[in-house]
Amino acid sequence: MKTLIKIAWRNLWRNRRRTLLTVASVVLALVLALFMRSMQLGSYEQMIKAGVNQVGYLQIHSKGYWEEQSIDRAFFDKDSIDAALKSTSGISKTLPFLQTFSLASYGNLTKGVLVDGIKPDKEDSQTNLSGKIVKGDYLTKSEHSVIIGDKLAQYLKMDVGDSLVLIGQGFRGITAYGIYPISGIFHLPSLQMNSQLVYMNLKDAQAFVYPYQEGLLTGISVFLNDPDHLPQVKKSLLTKLGKHYEATSWKVMLSDILQAIEVDNVSGELMLFILYIVVAFSIFSTILMMTMERSKQYSVMISVGMQRWQLVLVSMIETVIISLLGVLIGLLIISPVLYYFHENPIPLAGSMADLYLQFNIKPVLPFSVKPHIFASQTTIIFILSLVSVLYPVVFISRFNILNASRH
Amino acid sequence: MSIIETKGVYKTYNTTKVPVNAVNGVDLKIEEGEFTAIVGPSGSGKTTLLNMLSGLDLPTRGDIFIENTNLKGLSSSQLIDFRLNNIGFVFQAYNLIPVLTVKENTEFIMFLQKVPKRERQKRVKELLGAVGIGDKMDYKPSQLSGGQQQRVAVARALASRPKYIIADEPTANLDSVSTSELLELMAQMNKKYNTTFIFATHDQRVMDKARRILTIEDGKILKDEQFDR
Ligand SMILES: Nc1ncnc2c1ncn2[C@@H]1O[C@H](COP(=O)(O)OP(=O)(O)OP(=O)(O)O)[C@@H](O)[C@H]1O
Ligand SMILES: [Mg+2]
Numbered sequence: 001m002k003t004l005i006k007i008a009w010r011n012l013w014r015n016r017r018r019t020l021l022t023v024a025s026v027v028l029a030l031v032l033a034l035f036m037r038s039m040q041l042g043s044y045e046q047m048i049k050a051g052v053n054q055v056g057y058l059q060i061h062s063k064g065y066w067e068e069q070s071i072d073r074a075f076f077d078k079d080s081i082d083a084a085l086k087s088t089s090g091i092s093k094t095l096p097f098l099q100t101f102s103l104a105s106y107g108n109l110t111k112g113v114l115v116d117g118i119k120p121d122k123e124d125s126q127t128n129l130s131g132k133i134v135k136g137d138y139l140t141k142s143e144h145s146v147i148i149g150d151k152l153a154q155y156l157k158m159d160v161g162d163s164l165v166l167i168g169q170g171f172r173g174i175t176a177y178g179i180y181p182i183s184g185i186f187h188l189p190s191l192q193m194n195s196q197l198v199y200m201n202l203k204d205a206q207a208f209v210y211p212y213q214e215g216l217l218t219g220i221s222v223f224l225n226d227p228d229h230l231p232q233v234k235k236s237l238l239t240k241l242g243k244h245y246e247a248t249s250w251k252v253m254l255s256d257i258l259q260a261i262e263v264d265n266v267s268g269e270l271m272l273f274i275l276y277i278v279v280a281f282s283i284f285s286t287i288l289m290m291t292m293e294r295s296k297q298y299s300v301m302i303s304v305g306m307q308r309w310q311l312v313l314v315s316m317i318e319t320v321i322i323s324l325l326g327v328l329i330g331l332l333i334i335s336p337v338l339y340y341f342h343e344n345p346i347p348l349a350g351s352m353a354d355l356y357l358q359f360n361i362k363p364v365l366p367f368s369v370k371p372h373i374f375a376s377q378t379t380i381i382f383i384l385s386l387v388s389v390l391y392p393v394v395f396i397s398r399f400n401i402l403n404a405s406r407h
Numbered sequence: 408m409s410i411i412e413t414k415g416v417y418k419t420y421n422t423t424k425v426p427v428n429a430v431n432g433v434d435l436k437i438e439e440g441e442f443t444a445i446v447g448p449s450g451s452g453k454t455t456l457l458n459m460l461s462g463l464d465l466p467t468r469g470d471i472f473i474e475n476t477n478l479k480g481l482s483s484s485q486l487i488d489f490r491l492n493n494i495g496f497v498f499q500a501y502n503l504i505p506v507l508t509v510k511e512n513t514e515f516i517m518f519l520q521k522v523p524k525r526e527r528q529k530r531v532k533e534l535l536g537a538v539g540i541g542d543k544m545d546y547k548p549s550q551l552s553g554g555q556q557q558r559v560a561v562a563r564a565l566a567s568r569p570k571y572i573i574a575d576e577p578t579a580n581l582d583s584v585s586t587s588e589l590l591e592l593m594a595q596m597n598k599k600y601n602t603t604f605i606f607a608t609h610d611q612r613v614m615d616k617a618r619r620i621l622t623i624e625d626g627k628i629l630k631d632e633q634f635d636r
Pocket of ligand 2: 453454607
């Protein structure tokens, strides 16, 4: 074995330039593949993270709410729900909310809005909403006021201190009505949110929608310590809550984002595929030339008593050395780069940025450094080189030693 | 018992339009310690016969026995192992593995035979000394002359302790000085180790050294002469 490795190693360095070129092509492919993958998957992770940060890993609703988001499918926050949440392990935080559509008017201007009743402190600690205030103040617990997006303020020609009139459908067919002073104006990355959202205290929202009984909610966002525990948490919550409730996971709630990701991912994979074909071809042609030019040497070796499988082994060792070298050098080069961009995300512009903003995600590009990306790209390169070694395997096991030594 | 015995050996090539009987009924016995040349005009079947005697090729008809083994009965990988353990080779060209040093080349077959390292090194030293390359053990083949390369090939063939050594025109690529040196060497080794040598040649000088000359024409043995030298 040692001698076989020695032969393989020296074979490779007999034509130093060709070997180095082949190694370089492996390096280049791995570097490009990892760069592309890390960037792409990093952006997906970023999107999902931002999305989950907004809606939670799962939400508890009254059964059927997610399908048809009507205020009539709101539910009252009962002790049993609190108990269920408290007794389920793995939950890091819960955010109750009450959302309802309503008309907002000021002066003679009117616009449809989404009223979102939240717990100001809890919401802030999750999404840093107070940091998005561009004018006035964030919601306080006691105050009977609202904050609105800057686009909405602009449309309704309102400013901090003006009073917003909200009219909508309340719970159980009543009319919801209220006047709220604007304490602050926020600016979120998403245009849609800036022109539609009205945040108020959960208590105020509950009084707005149904003043006769406290504790009305449309949902509770649930955050987890470890996202991997989602299935268990979901199952456990559903059993405890019973059949009148549903637990909707982020994959359902963020299906738009996931779909956009999937479409985008296909193009990325296509690029990778092309890249791989190029490397495979490069490795293959080197192996092919090495095999062809050595057919005389091979025939001598078999004549004197070397088994064909031993020659096959030599070829395989050569290929493994090439790809191993390529992969190692490639990883050495690209890893620091990826870690750098992981720590210092690239700011985005243009249509990509718009896409992010639509989903209310900060338009930056952090690179992913998940181990599976490295593992999968490296594995693919190895598989490719093993495939290219099939040629010498077939060649060596078939070729006629007498023909090869004749000329 | 003879080390090689052929019985009614034929080799017919059907690759051309007219079938060629390259070897056309050869019955032959070769005894241990022979130093035998096979001579004959180009195309007379020397290479074809040697290839069959060395298990590189099988007869179309007839049998070849190496001591008790009928080569026909071996699978192709058994045949490789048989060559490894019984037959030494010196080819006309492309003899040595270019990426290995002289010493490693000489060791190579013993390595395939799984000869222990200590023994390998002992034989390498002895044989490379005997063929006069002892001071160039770490050279690559490309740094040696053709004659020197052939000496290494002889050393390599001997190192594996074969029953006999087959050499197809071993001097064809050599100048006259190297030719006589190599012949002298082979004759010496033949005496020293009592190793059987069978070689094909066109070269009169080579014939002059042989103790037995088989003359072959159109695949048939015409003459079988013994010389006392
Ligand atoms: N693979 C083959 N296919 C067809 N014909 C072949 C093949 N090998 C040899 N022959 C033919 O068999 C005959 C004997 O060839 P061989 O090579 O044994 O002759 P040789 O005595 O070694 O000649 P030389 O002195 O030129 O080396 C020739 O007519 C040759 O053309
Ligand atoms: Mg010949």
